[in-house]
Amino acid sequence: MEPVMAVVVGALFAASVYMMLRRSIVKLVIGLILLSNAANLLIFTVSGLTRGAPPLIPEGLEVPPDAWADPLPQALILTAIVIGFGVLAFAVVLIHRAYEVVGEDDMDQMRSTDT
């Protein structure tokens, strides 16, 4: 499955960079969302994909019974998802506010700090 996931991650990166290169600031935000997903999936894939063995310890045991998925990348990604959302929420409100003040969605029109 890893080769397939590699293609998925590549496609997500490509789509996010393409969106961030657009002039519309809304598309920049869409690019950010895609980038966040791409980065998370990258970490997830690189640490190895395991089917049906979540890192949980059943009752009565001290470690999972046999091969289990690596818990550390999962913990990192979990943090990243939440922070990514925080950044996204802030960015969305910020561009909304910027649009209200500037009245313009095109980043080329937002070149100086005074507009």
Added chain:
Amino acid sequence: MLIAVLSGFILAAASPWLARSVGDKAGWLLALLPAALFVYFLGFVPTVNESGAQVIHYPWIPALDVNLSFLVDGLSLLFALLISGIGTFIIIYAGGYLHGHPHLPRFYAIMFAFMASMLGLVLSNNLITLFVFWELTSITSYLLMGFNHEDKNARWCALQGLLVTVAGGLALMAGLIMIGVAAGSFELNEILTDGDVLRDHPWYIGIVLLVLAGCFTKSAQVPTHFWLPNAMVAPTPVSAFLHSATMVKAGVYLLARLNPGLGGTDLWLYALGIVGALTMFTGSFMALRSTGVKAVLAYTTIMALGTLVMLIGIGTEGAIIAAMAFLLAHALYKAALFMLAGALDHETGTKDMLKMGGLRQLMPITFLASCVAALSLAGLPPLFGFIGKELMFAATAGAPGLAFFTTVLAVASAMMIAGMAAVFAIRPFTGTLKETPKKPHEAPPSMLAGPVVLAGLGLLFGLMGFIPAAAIVQSAVAAVHGAPVEVQLYLWHGINLPLMLSILAIAGGVVLFLRWERVLAFYRERLGFIDRFGAERGYEKAMEGLVWIAEWQTRVLQSGYLRRYLTITVLSTVVLTGWTFFGHTGSSVPLGEVGFTFYEFAVAALVVAGAIVASVTSSRIGAAATLGMVGFGVALIYVMFSAPDLGITQIMIETLTVILLVLVLFRLPGFLKLSSPTDRIKDAATACSLGALMTILILAVNGVTVTDPISDQLTAWSYTEAQGRNIVNVILVDFRALDTLGELFVVGLAAIGVYAMIRFRAEDRRQ
């Protein structure tokens, strides 16, 4: 020794306060330090003469082979004595010259820092320490040259001096490090014991060229000589110090110091011999047309520096003796002459010799001292300058390979210098008294002490050449030559070639002096092109070019467009990473296990399709919906591959994201196609290149284990130590609790930001 070198820095910190509290006569008080240092260094003279070089060692950063070690031998002692001795008079002189100047305390501070840097430079035994002091002299001399910082020209000239010397310093640093690596030691006394190590090293040519770049810029050799006359914007005490014993002599010092290790080859001979001789000639040639008292002296300094470099390059025993004698003679008369020039300027209010005249009656001591010092400059008996010049002629006549070239240039230079020495000593003082901006009278004692003593020493050393010879010149020559040498200095060598050349030079000088008006006219009418095509124009062009490149690259790189920064970043990443990657692994990438089930593939395909649609759709609701598709698809992937916590979190976050997008997007205008099709194709290519790179990297990384993962340990501790059965949760709230706390702060800050912006908007509306 450490205290001796660093005392200047300490006094630099204290001197502004001292100068303010003592007041007018502070110069005399502060001069006690250099005077004490002079006596201290004088105490080394018998030791060095009897038992040779002394190394005094203080470890500083031993792990990096950087030490505060000091080498006291004839050469460093000669320089240390000149620096502290002349420094004493300079400090006294500055008290008179800058009397009442509002920034005089600051002047003392920089001056002492400069003097201490210079002492450190000539005494350092460690190449790295030497370089640190070298750069310190560049910086402090920059501050001194730009002392009148309200004057735009002074700032410009100071910056020019700094840029030229520091550019050379950069080359020098590389050269010194290469010496250290090639010789296996950064301690000079170890490097110089066996010069063949460096001379036979494959880096030899590179080392020499880099070291020469540093020394030539510092010592104002052609074609970087132009900064030195501009350094005249500094107050006269600075010029006197800079030109006689310090700063510009640093390059000469280092060449002399490294001569046993690097000298003796054809490269050394021709590089130093030719550049030095050309510099000597250029300096004299430019001096002849100068009418400013300080400008004349500045150009004669260039002449002297060229002579010294040439003599070190020739490198015969006689040439080294000539170099050391000439160095001493030059330091004495140049310091005296500069201080006298400052006195003239200070008392008459003009620097132009054409506007002075008849000052003999009003400034008799200045006149007398000028005559003695100028005789030494001209190289007439019985002054010490005569001995230096005779030895120089003997050395050039015996120069291997360059005898004719150097001798012709040396005689021509000596003629012009003799002429200018006569102009300097006679013109301002004779003839009718001319109207000057200030009413001239004799300078105060503080400004005459130095010139009189130094000019007198020039006379004394000339008459009794054995004093300097035995005391210091012999051991200095031994240090430069790398072997003991017997030195005898006296005026009369019999009727020989040097004497003939001297007579010729002086006769020519007399003619030039008598015809000086016509010489000046000739320069004005025929040689005006020098200013248009000189080396300084090259510097200006280079600076303009630098500014142009800076503007150009700012325009290209710092455009202010996010997408341009992003394109550059992405493409650089792709090219550099791709280059490294394919350079290491070749173009084959392992594919690994491709097995997958139908539903796994379907989810993956949905994510890719969602991403593509989201990036090309022109419908806002479509973008929000397909983004949701991507997000939930990713959540499914987490669930399928054993990450239930991630799946849950992703689903919650994704729901919120879609709601947020839908709420906000519809308050914004619809998507417009703002960019041209060409731009879109270019952007798509950029984006795809990064996507492809990431895919390839993942395939390559897959299955590579660099070290054992720490997860096994965390898993083992999860229940036994932290009593948790969900290992991911245990990691988050236990093992990495601080990270989670940081995460909470980020989310909290984002929430505050969001709240604030919504709140302000509501207030705006109300207004």
